[in-house]
Amino acid sequence: MEGPDVNMQSIERDHRGDIVGRWTDLDYVLMRDGPSAGPGFEPGEDTKSVLMDVMHVLVLGAGGLGCELLKDLALSGFKKIDVIDMDTIDLSNLNRQFLFRPHDIGKPKAIIAAERVMERVEGVTVTPHYCRIEDKDDDWFQQFHIIIMGLDSLEARSYMNAVACSFLRFEADGTPDQSTIKPLIDGGTEGWKGHARVILPGVTPCFHCTMWLFPPQTTYPLCTLAETPRIAAHCIEYAHLIQWGNERPNEEFDADDPEHMKWIYENAMRRAEAFGIEGVTLHHTMGVVKNIIPAIPSTNAIIAGQCALEALKMATMCAKGMDNFMMYNGSDGVYTHTVAYEKDPDCPMCSPGVAMELPKESTLSDVIDAIVKKFEDTVALPSISTSNGTNLYMRGVLEEATRDNLPRKMSELLGEEHGGGEKLDGLIIVNDKKLKGPLRVRLSLA
Amino acid sequence: MVGGRYDRQIRIWGEHGQKKLEESKVCLLNCGPTGCETVKNLVLGGIASFTLVDKDTVKPRDLGNNFMLSTTDVGESRAKAVAAHLKELNAAVVGSFIDEDPEDIVTDNPDFFHDFTIVIATQMPMRTLMALDSVCRKQNIIMIVMRSFGFIGTLRLCIREHVITDTNPGDNIHDLGLTQPWPELCNFVSQFELDTLDGVAFKGVPFIVLLLQACDKWRAEHDSKLPSNTREQAAFKHMLSAMRRTHDEENFQEALNAVRHVCKPKSLSPTLVKVLEELASKNLCQSTPIFWFKISGISAFLAKSGGMMPLVGSIPDMTCTTDCYVTLQRIYQEKAASDAKVVEHYVQEALVRAGRQRDEITADEVRTFCRYASNAAFLRWRPLALDSSLVREDKIKSTSQGAWDYPLSTLTYLVLVCASDAFFDRYGRLPGTAIDAVRGSKDDFIKLKTIADEILGDHNLNGHLLDNLICETVRGGGGELHAVASVLGAIGSQEIIKLVTKQFVPCEKTLIYNCVECTTMTC
Numbered sequence: 001m002e003g004p005d006v007n008m009q010s011i012e013r014d015h016r017g018d019i020v021g022r023w024t025d026l027d028y029v030l031m032r033d034g035p036s037a038g039p040g041f042e043p044g045e046d047t048k049s050v051l052m053d054v055m056h057v058l059v060l061g062a063g064g065l066g067c068e069l070l071k072d073l074a075l076s077g078f079k080k081i082d083v084i085d086m087d088t089i090d091l092s093n094l095n096r097q098f099l100f101r102p103h104d105i106g107k108p109k110a111i112i113a114a115e116r117v118m119e120r121v122e123g124v125t126v127t128p129h130y131c132r133i134e135d136k137d138d139d140w141f142q143q144f145h146i147i148i149m150g151l152d153s154l155e156a157r158s159y160m161n162a163v164a165c166s167f168l169r170f171e172a173d174g175t176p177d178q179s180t181i182k183p184l185i186d187g188g189t190e191g192w193k194g195h196a197r198v199i200l201p202g203v204t205p206c207f208h209c210t211m212w213l214f215p216p217q218t219t220y221p222l223c224t225l226a227e228t229p230r231i232a233a234h235c236i237e238y239a240h241l242i243q244w245g246n247e248r249p250n251e252e253f254d255a256d257d258p259e260h261m262k263w264i265y266e267n268a269m270r271r272a273e274a275f276g277i278e279g280v281t282l283h284h285t286m287g288v289v290k291n292i293i294p295a296i297p298s299t300n301a302i303i304a305g306q307c308a309l310e311a312l313k314m315a316t317m318c319a320k321g322m323d324n325f326m327m328y329n330g331s332d333g334v335y336t337h338t339v340a341y342e343k344d345p346d347c348p349m350c351s352p353g354v355a356m357e358l359p360k361e362s363t364l365s366d367v368i369d370a371i372v373k374k375f376e377d378t379v380a381l382p383s384i385s386t387s388n389g390t391n392l393y394m395r396g397v398l399e400e401a402t403r404d405n406l407p408r409k410m411s412e413l414l415g416e417e418h419g420g421g422e423k424l425d426g427l428i429i430v431n432d433k434k435l436k437g438p439l440r441v442r443l444s445l446a
Numbered sequence: 447m448v449g450g451r452y453d454r455q456i457r458i459w460g461e462h463g464q465k466k467l468e469e470s471k472v473c474l475l476n477c478g479p480t481g482c483e484t485v486k487n488l489v490l491g492g493i494a495s496f497t498l499v500d501k502d503t504v505k506p507r508d509l510g511n512n513f514m515l516s517t518t519d520v521g522e523s524r525a526k527a528v529a530a531h532l533k534e535l536n537a538a539v540v541g542s543f544i545d546e547d548p549e550d551i552v553t554d555n556p557d558f559f560h561d562f563t564i565v566i567a568t569q570m571p572m573r574t575l576m577a578l579d580s581v582c583r584k585q586n587i588i589m590i591v592m593r594s595f596g597f598i599g600t601l602r603l604c605i606r607e608h609v610i611t612d613t614n615p616g617d618n619i620h621d622l623g624l625t626q627p628w629p630e631l632c633n634f635v636s637q638f639e640l641d642t643l644d645g646v647a648f649k650g651v652p653f654i655v656l657l658l659q660a661c662d663k664w665r666a667e668h669d670s671k672l673p674s675n676t677r678e679q680a681a682f683k684h685m686l687s688a689m690r691r692t693h694d695e696e697n698f699q700e701a702l703n704a705v706r707h708v709c710k711p712k713s714l715s716p717t718l719v720k721v722l723e724e725l726a727s728k729n730l731c732q733s734t735p736i737f738w739f740k741i742s743g744i745s746a747f748l749a750k751s752g753g754m755m756p757l758v759g760s761i762p763d764m765t766c767t768t769d770c771y772v773t774l775q776r777i778y779q780e781k782a783a784s785d786a787k788v789v790e791h792y793v794q795e796a797l798v799r800a801g802r803q804r805d806e807i808t809a810d811e812v813r814t815f816c817r818y819a820s821n822a823a824f825l826r827w828r829p830l831a832l833d834s835s836l837v838r839e840d841k842i843k844s845t846s847q848g849a850w851d852y853p854l855s856t857l858t859y860l861v862l863v864c865a866s867d868a869f870f871d872r873y874g875r876l877p878g879t880a881i882d883a884v885r886g887s888k889d890d891f892i893k894l895k896t897i898a899d900e901i902l903g904d905h906n907l908n909g910h911l912l913d914n915l916i917c918e919t920v921r922g923g924g925g926e927l928h929a930v931a932s933v934l935g936a937i938g939s940q941e942i943i944k945l946v947t948k949q950f951v952p953c954e955k956t957l958i959y960n961c962v963e964c965t966t967m968t969c
Contacts, residue, residue, distance in 0.1 A: 011506065011517070011520060019506045019509060019517070020506065021505070021506040021507050022506045022507065022509045022510040023510045024507045024510065024923075024925065025507065025510060025511050025923075025925030025926055025927055025928075026510060026511075026925070026927060028596065028878065028921060028922050028923035028925045029596060029597070029921060029922060029925070029927070032878075032887055032921045033921070034917050034918045034921035035914040035917050035918060036597060036914075036918050036962045068932070071513050071928075071932075072928060072929045072932055075479075075510065075511055075512075075513060075928035075929070076927070076928060076929050091449065091450060091451055092449055092450065092451065092453040092454055094451045094490075094536075095451055095452050095453075095454055095455055095490050095491060095492070096454070096490055098486060098490055098535055101534065102537075119516070120513060120516050121509075121513070121516075122509065122516070122517045191458050192458070192940070192950070196964070228650070228766070228767050228768050228771075229768055230763055230764075230766070230768055230771035230772070231763050231771075275768045275772065276768075276772040277768070277772060278775075283453075283457075286449060287457065292453075292454070292457065293454075294454055294455065294457035294458045295454040295455065296454070296455045296458060296491070296940075296943070297486075297487040297490045297491060297936075297939070298487045298936040298937070298939045298940040298943070299936070299940070300936075301483065301487060301932055301933070301935070301936030301939075302933050302936040302937060302940075304932070305929045305930070305932040305933035305936065306929075306933055306961065306964060308929040308932075309927075309929045309930065309933075309961050312929065313962075319597055319961070319962045320962055322964045326964045330937070330940045330944075330950075331950050331951070332950065332951045333951055333952070333953050333954070333968070334601075334937055334940075334941070334953045334957055334966050334968070335966070336964070336965055336966045338963065338964045338965055
């Protein structure tokens with residue numbers, strides 16, 4: 001079944017250089033209003049122009065999700081897309097990363113993916129970046145209107161989240177300054193399961209607010225590996241984590257080197273036989289050592305499609321956006337669950353400030369100790385400044401100049417700016433090498 | 447091959463699942479983005495072959511929503527161009543195409559479909575689908591129907607019968623058989639004299655031993671009965687805790703977490719119960735698929751064991767010494783093997799009774815089947831023709847009186863799909879595709895609403911929802927947005943993989959995907 005037959009003998013082009021009639025399906029929802037439209041949606045050419053002429057989006061990752069995302073975004077009308085990926089193409093990618101061919105093996109994913117999408121979809125510019133996301137300056141990310149994450153690691157997601165949150169500024173009343181919100185869309189999959197979510201830092205929960213959603217990774221106690229191995233994975237991890245270092249101390253283990261993998265497999269096998277344990281195979285060895293996440297093409301396509309739709313909705317308001325987390329499971333029927341998670345009001349990444357209460361007499365030194373204690377995972381050697389940029393205590397070259405503040409009372413240091421009083425509240429900014437982006441602390445001295 | 451092209455998916459459905467996928471022959475009707483995305487995912491997964499059927503040539507409009515087409519393809523046969531691009535994805539897959547109207551093939555040449563394992567019908571009207579459904583049903587061909595329009599996608603499987611035989615063992619919760627410990631396990635358990643063990647050895651006693659010794663103690667004090675209700679379970683836990691020496695023994699923590707294993711036998715899954723009911727209505731004969739003989743073996747085993755399934759034989763990792771663990775594992779594996787032997791005997795008896803060969807099934811096959819049997823399932827899909835009668839007046843009446851347990855909101859979508867079809871029949875175009883888009887969409891709203899009201903008669907479903915849906919349907923103009931098609935097509939390919947591998951549970955009803963709400967629902 002199709003709409004009216006438009007018999008096109010030759011290809012006509014519009015003012016944008018685009019083929020006339022090409023966006024018929026998209027035009028229906030961009031040119032006409034409907035009950036599903038988002039707040040402030042204005043049907044018409046201007047909205048289409050924002051999507052096609054203005055929007056500049058970034059895709060993180062050119063793997064299973066990334067390939068799908070690039071395709072979906074290009075065919076949703078986005079014309080300026082950048083993509084970052086540090087990986088090269090492997091044979092085991094080809095069951096789902098459909099932009100790659102056997103002769104691409106060993107080449108950078110970002111570069112090949114960008115080429116293939118531009119070959120197929122006329123008029124889109126995909127700019128590849130064959131590097132780590134950490135290689136880019138924070139300011140570089142500012143140029144993108146929407147950042148879409150198709151990543152497979154918690155660390156990379158955390159990093160991007162922290163960068164996006166570091167752009168966030170607040171009004172005096174603690175509400176976020178709308179112009180500083182950098183929207184993130186995040187997708188993730190494992191086997192039949194996946195999630196898609198929209199993060200508007202300061203408005204919806206950021207990655208850090210809902211860290212608990214991600215289960216801890218499986219690790220085995222070293223004493224089990226060394227003394228009481230019971231299952232195949234124990235023998236494999238023994239060969240990988242203990243035996244390799246003992247027997248080949250001068251070589252760095254490389255999971256992509258087949259000889260290294262074979263060595264692990266054979267030693268795990270010997271250990272398993274000695275203990276009467278079954279189940280060590282090369283397949284299993286690789287799974288354990290590389291922490292392989294099983295993956296199928298369709299789950300990536302489902303999650304990437306929904307992420308691209310959220311980008312389209314966000315850019316045009318043609319439909320209401322997701323609020324704010326969708327999980328999908330396809331192993332038993334088709335199950336989705338969309339939840340509006342709550343922000344963590346004390347989130348060190350996206351809240352107006354983490355509340356901390358200290359005695360009125362506390363010195364700057366006391367405050368620093370208390371901060372290090374409270375945030376022991378992320379803060380070790382903090383620098384402290386006030387919210388308007390006055391340095392209170394700095395590390396490095398400014399250490400000497402600010403050292404004298406350490407024994408001074410915090411109320412005094414803040415009082416100079418806040419005017420004193422019985423109870424004193426003040427926002428301080430904590431920076432630390434271990435932190436990605438500043439940590440906001442709302443001090444209350446009483 | 448380890449680390450090969452299919453490594454990441456073989457980790458999900460195993461070599462045996464992959465083999466079934468590699469034997470699948472797929473037919474796609476209409477090469478819009480929904481269908482193309484479905485086949486794309488299947489080609490990547492490694493099906494045997496695909497055949498595309500489409501009557502159209504490539505139009506500019508295709509370039510805005512179909513990744514399997516490019517500017518240079520405009521004017522070419524759409525089936526041919528898509529086939530060429532799909533073939534690039536996987537050299538192992540054979541691809542072909544036919545430039546014909548799929549609706550004509552359904553009407554004029556239904557035998558065409560007999561060669562396929564799977565028929566994917568996209569963007570087709572209901573009356574053709576109903577005809578196709580009866581063709582596929584006769585051959586027990588897997589048929590999947592998908593349609594995307596605007597922000598909505600619908601998916602429906604149509605299969606006469608389907609059995610799930612070997613759900614991935616990774617999904618099994620370990621059945622430890624602790625409510626009926628067998629002599630070998632009891633011997634092992636009684637070797638441990640907890641009071642005589644030193645601190646290290648005490649912490650190394652497997653939780654299974656702790657639980658079974660606690661059970662003996664409990665039985666001695668409670669008339670040989672196991673703890674049954676919540677109160678008794680709490681008391682049992684209390685007793686178990688009292689056996690501790692310190693509070694950091696991990697083996698005791700594991701035992702406390704596993705108390706349910708001794709309190710009541712694992713109940714049969716509802717899907718298996720359904721399979722057993724279906725078995726009771728069957729007369730096993732020459733033509734009965736072997737699956738039912740395997741199930742009859744399980745059924746006979748259950749009758750003899752008092753409802754205990756054959757043991758799977760795997761145990762979870764637990765805090766204990768290597769020797770203890772390896773011995774326990776051997777005890778469980780030996781019991782699983784002997785259970786499977788019993789099942790095998792019953793299967794052979796059933797085969798002989800049906801006048802078939804005893805050796806029609808191997809011991810290995812029975813053993814594998816026993817591992818997966820607790821998740822076996824039998825499914826049937828009602829004919830599509832019944833769906834459309836569902837939205838006729840009398841059925842809606844019974845629905846609103848609660849005779850059908852479908853939420854009215856989901857039924858509203860079905861009404862909408864039927865109304866769209868009727869609109870197409872009446873006006874020769876989809877709602878929302880009038881030449882004057884803005885004014886035309888107002889007219890089309892009224893036309894579509896009139897048709898929906900005709901279908902509904904006196905019965906009002908959810909007026910507000912229906913109006914909104916009609917409005918959005920007209921707005922979407924029956925268009926296929928690429929990302930919506932991509933999601934729907936991917937769900938479709940997932941359903942096909944589940945059906946082909948017979949390992950996971952497919953969707954039993956009509957699925958509606960709404961990309962605005964980010965939800966799926968079934969009706």
